[in-house]
Amino acid sequence: MRNNPANIASAVLTYGFVGLMAFLSIFPFIWMAFGATNSSIDIIKGRLLPGEALATNIANFFTLVNVPLVFWNSAKVTIFATVLTLAVSSLAGYGFEIFRSRHRERLYRAMLLTLMIPFAALMIPLFIMMGKMDLINTHIAVVLPTIGSAFIVFYFRQCTKAFPSELRDAAKVDGLKEWQIFLYIYVPVMRSTYAAAFIIVFMTAWNNYLWPLIVLQSNETKTITLVISSLASAYYPDYGVVMVGTILATLPTLTVFFFMQRQFVQGMLGSVK
Amino acid sequence: MSELQLNGVRKSYGGFEVIKGVDLDIKSGEFVVFVGPSGCGKSTLLRMIAGLEEITFGDLTIDDVLMNDVDPSKRGIAMVFQSYALYPHMTVRENMGFALRFAGVPKAEIQKRVMEAANILELGPLLDRKPKQLSGGQRQRVAIGRAIVRHPKIFLFDEPLSNLDAELRVHMRIEIARLHKQLAATIVYVTHDQVEAMTLADKIVVMRGGVVEQVGSPLDLYDDPANLFVAGFIGSPKMNFLKGMIETGEGGTFARLPDYADARIPISLREATPGTPVTVGIRPEHFKEHGTASLDLTIDMLEHLGGETFAYARHGNGELVIIETKNGRGLKSSDHITARFDPGCALVFDESGKRLR
Numbered sequence: 001m002r003n004n005p006a007n008i009a010s011a012v013l014t015y016g017f018v019g020l021m022a023f024l025s026i027f028p029f030i031w032m033a034f035g036a037t038n039s040s041i042d043i044i045k046g047r048l049l050p051g052e053a054l055a056t057n058i059a060n061f062f063t064l065v066n067v068p069l070v071f072w073n074s075a076k077v078t079i080f081a082t083v084l085t086l087a088v089s090s091l092a093g094y095g096f097e098i099f100r101s102r103h104r105e106r107l108y109r110a111m112l113l114t115l116m117i118p119f120a121a122l123m124i125p126l127f128i129m130m131g132k133m134d135l136i137n138t139h140i141a142v143v144l145p146t147i148g149s150a151f152i153v154f155y156f157r158q159c160t161k162a163f164p165s166e167l168r169d170a171a172k173v174d175g176l177k178e179w180q181i182f183l184y185i186y187v188p189v190m191r192s193t194y195a196a197a198f199i200i201v202f203m204t205a206w207n208n209y210l211w212p213l214i215v216l217q218s219n220e221t222k223t224i225t226l227v228i229s230s231l232a233s234a235y236y237p238d239y240g241v242v243m244v245g246t247i248l249a250t251l252p253t254l255t256v257f258f259f260m261q262r263q264f265v266q267g268m269l270g271s272v273k
Numbered sequence: 274m275s276e277l278q279l280n281g282v283r284k285s286y287g288g289f290e291v292i293k294g295v296d297l298d299i300k301s302g303e304f305v306v307f308v309g310p311s312g313c314g315k316s317t318l319l320r321m322i323a324g325l326e327e328i329t330f331g332d333l334t335i336d337d338v339l340m341n342d343v344d345p346s347k348r349g350i351a352m353v354f355q356s357y358a359l360y361p362h363m364t365v366r367e368n369m370g371f372a373l374r375f376a377g378v379p380k381a382e383i384q385k386r387v388m389e390a391a392n393i394l395e396l397g398p399l400l401d402r403k404p405k406q407l408s409g410g411q412r413q414r415v416a417i418g419r420a421i422v423r424h425p426k427i428f429l430f431d432e433p434l435s436n437l438d439a440e441l442r443v444h445m446r447i448e449i450a451r452l453h454k455q456l457a458a459t460i461v462y463v464t465h466d467q468v469e470a471m472t473l474a475d476k477i478v479v480m481r482g483g484v485v486e487q488v489g490s491p492l493d494l495y496d497d498p499a500n501l502f503v504a505g506f507i508g509s510p511k512m513n514f515l516k517g518m519i520e521t522g523e524g525g526t527f528a529r530l531p532d533y534a535d536a537r538i539p540i541s542l543r544e545a546t547p548g549t550p551v552t553v554g555i556r557p558e559h560f561k562e563h564g565t566a567s568l569d570l571t572i573d574m575l576e577h578l579g580g581e582t583f584a585y586a587r588h589g590n591g592e593l594v595i596i597e598t599k600n601g602r603g604l605k606s607s608d609h610i611t612a613r614f615d616p617g618c619a620l621v622f623d624e625s626g627k628r629l630r
Contacts, residue, residue, distance in 0.1 A: 175344075
């Protein structure tokens, strides 16, 4: 590429735009990290440099919050939601793609339509349903509505299109039943798809806020998102402590993404190699 | 080794019939090749034998046992797929032993059978590799090995060489022929490549539009095709087809080529009606210097293969005629030639494509 003015201007614009987007993405993290080291007053004043209140903030956070219990609650809800969502949605996606029936597409479209229903419209019926089943203030109530995810079913169905039908035929000739084909062939072959779905579902479940806020009512059952929210909405919120809590709450999702990012990218690009 | 019979086998998808009544008898140890153009139903028929497609009507028996509703794994067949269909997450050893594991075969026996197959196919050094670490030819050998370890009654091959390059295809073709001899196995093989069919088969089944057009040995089909389709499909380059007319005259009944003054093909009157149009088929290699009939042609293009030359020549009416000659090195494009052939080698087909004898 020659260094003519048009090319230089184009490069400046491109890099300028990319730089701005990168800054907008990274800034909240920087603010969170610096905020955790500053006192609440400094944060309110808009200080954007590392401070000396990190130890105090951590100590206060551990004093105010029963950290092991809260993390255990979040972990329990997230792990059950993730495992069950992947199991149910991958089975549904596989079924939608593999088994032909006259009503398959109609049913599938009806399921996709549910993506258009905002959660706000579902909250009250769901709450009543959970109440009737006597599940209010239990983690089961948090997990149950999340496991039939239309988006994850859609994602698995799209990815299953790339699953070679000859593998299924070969497995049938080898004597496998349909459930064995799913378990012994489909699941390992589609592991990148599972990895990508795992990250998406894990993050969604870990960061889930609105539904747990409604359905979890005692401090013993609350998850990390609810606890941080309650810290931030106190009469005199300590933003340093909130920032410490936010960092700790972010760590699991960051760790999961860090260890699975290669599979995540593969899963997003197409999982069968 | 086993016998396989298809009796009036049909397959429909909704109202659309793709296999329109196939009767076939495959003897023990026979190498049978289903050949035909894309969409003719040969793969569907193979999948019906495998149990991967339901049979809409008719009977499929293996060793006189009705197999229509028997599970694929219990039919005593093993199948090799076009795309190899190796399980990507398993090693070669695991791929080959997988079916046996599910059949409850003891580990020691699995190991023994895998090693036997690996020795036959020279796969020993590759046993601990994953499929993605193998070349196309190696993957195909693993796919064949996976079939061998099951000790099937019948091997089914679905276009197994289509994904290989030309050189490897020839090599694997020889391997499969060697394997057939070594195992004395009954093999049903699907291909659209008639060279594969001619070189491998004991018996070729030519299919078109879900119908078996002809069954016979490769040379029977080549020398004595039942119809225009088989005559055109078997042989490379394909048979030349020229427009002709049945006439009677001095010396009996013959098919005359109106556009070629000196070409008359004598045929018996039994199936020929004077005055009806016919198609005359002449194979490229049947053009000989000493032939008694001749065609005046202009060379369009030449293919020099070293040992022989294919001349693509045209008549004034636009008909293309392919001529195989051993003495074609001196020929040039645009040369006018008189191509002579022995009328006794020519075949005559009626308007419906049926062979007139």
